[in-house]
């Protein structure tokens with residue numbers, strides 16, 4: 001025996017149907033022998049299973065997983081920046097300009113800038129990105 005979740009297109013009702021096997025269902029369905037118990041119409045098909053509904057009911061673990069994944073990414077990003085760029089602290093905007101205008105060596109730098117400073121840099125055509133800076137977990 002095989003159980004199908006069925007859906008009536010007439011009354012949109014959903015019900016279970018038991019069949020000897022999937023071939024029996026196909027045969028009965030094609031012959032119009034699968035009847036909706038609510039409205040007795042035969043416009044019945046298999047309901048689409050939505051496995052993500054089960055996930056949504058347990059939203060908390062999924063959200064924590066996403067948060068953990070983001071944390072891992074941001075930490076990796078921080079490590080990459082620290083390994084490859086020079087820390088210039090609050091002088092970021094100044095130094096980025098010096099590099100841009102050829103007054104300082106071309107190199108990757110990182111440090112602090114206000115949103116306004118970052119916007120000004122972008123206006124001048126200087127590449128600057130703000131990234132979430134998470135505290136090191138090993139600190």
Ligand SMILES: [Zn+2]
Nearest residue numbers: 008011036039
């Ligand atoms: Zn129906």
